[in-house]
Amino acid sequence: MTETKRPSWWPWLLFVWMVVVIWAAFYYAPSARGFKGESARIVFFHVPQAWVAVLAFCVNLVFSIRYLRRRDALDDARAAAAARLGLVFAVLATVTGSLFARVMWNHFWNWDPREVSIAILLLIYFAYFALREAVADEERRGALSASYAVLAFVTMPFLIFVVPRIYWSLHPDTIINTRGSIDMESRMLHVLIGSLVGFTGLFFWLYALDVRLARLRQKHQQRGEV
Amino acid sequence: MPAAESLFWVAAVTIVIWAGVFFYCLGLARRVRRLEEGE
Numbered sequence: 001m002t003e004t005k006r007p008s009w010w011p012w013l014l015f016v017w018m019v020v021v022i023w024a025a026f027y028y029a030p031s032a033r034g035f036k037g038e039s040a041r042i043v044f045f046h047v048p049q050a051w052v053a054v055l056a057f058c059v060n061l062v063f064s065i066r067y068l069r070r071r072d073a074l075d076d077a078r079a080a081a082a083a084r085l086g087l088v089f090a091v092l093a094t095v096t097g098s099l100f101a102r103v104m105w106n107h108f109w110n111w112d113p114r115e116v117s118i119a120i121l122l123l124i125y126f127a128y129f130a131l132r133e134a135v136a137d138e139e140r141r142g143a144l145s146a147s148y149a150v151l152a153f154v155t156m157p158f159l160i161f162v163v164p165r166i167y168w169s170l171h172p173d174t175i176i177n178t179r180g181s182i183d184m185e186s187r188m189l190h191v192l193i194g195s196l197v198g199f200t201g202l203f204f205w206l207y208a209l210d211v212r213l214a215r216l217r218q219k220h221q222q223r224g225e226v
Numbered sequence: 227m228p229a230a231e232s233l234f235w236v237a238a239v240t241i242v243i244w245a246g247v248f249f250y251c252l253g254l255a256r257r258v259r260r261l262e263e264g265e
Contacts, residue, residue, distance in 0.1 A: 011255065014248075015248060018248070022244065025240070026233070036232065037230075037231070037232030037233065038232045038233035038236055039236065041233070041236050042236050044240075045240050045243070095243075096240075096243070099235060099236065102235075103232045103235070103236075202247060202248070202251070205251055206247075209254050209258050212262070213254075213258055213261075216261050216262065216265070
């Protein structure tokens with residue numbers, strides 16, 4: 001008999017947490033100098049979305065390597081769930097970045113090195129799902145997509161951290177600048193950290209749900225085979 | 227873009243994204259729970 005999971009309270013704690021963060025982003029944090037209008041406030045949401053995308057691709061790498069070593073179908077499902085969420089949050093980071101670009105530079109898309117590198121990264125991870133869809137055999141799909149995920153991950157630090165620092169970019173300085181320090185007003189930093197915590201919580205919630213669904217799907221498949 | 231207009235867009239996009247993902251999660255959690263209870 002399976003244990004019935006009762007509705008939990010912590011999603012509502014997360015909800016209240018993020019309501020406070022959103023309120024603080026607009027009322028507690030001061031306006032940033034050197035930016036048009038209030039566009040800089042997007043940083044409190046854009047950076048955590050990008051962070052969650054990187055975190056998700058790291059989780060994808062860990063479970064892909066684990067799949068290659070143990071050949072457990074659940075590891076493959078975990079890796080796919082993480083990549084799916086990484087892709088969603090990378091798209092959200094691109095959308096919020098485009099909104100910032102529209103306010104600052106009058107266009108949603110400016111072919112800036114950072115915009116191009118995130119577009120390439122999105123294509124790389126879209127291809128991961130194209131590959132998964134193209135292979136019908138479960139074991140072959142798992143092995144191929146895990147190998148591909150390892151290669152895809154190698155490009156990620158290069159596209160996100162290296163390319164935008166090599167070329168001149170419209171993009172403002174990163175939070176941790178090239179000197180390794182954080183030049184941010186303390187109230188802004190509080191809001192940013194709060195948002196990072198909230199988005200990380202959201203990621204793990206979504207990820208846990210996706211894995212539970214994969215487990216159920218697996219059970220159904222096993223029953224179908226009997 | 228004037229400050230008020232940019233503030234409106236930043237707030238609108240932020241709230242739509244956050245609320246959208248949160249309520250999607252709630253719906254998904256309910257669905258997963260129902261499926262697990264049916265096991």
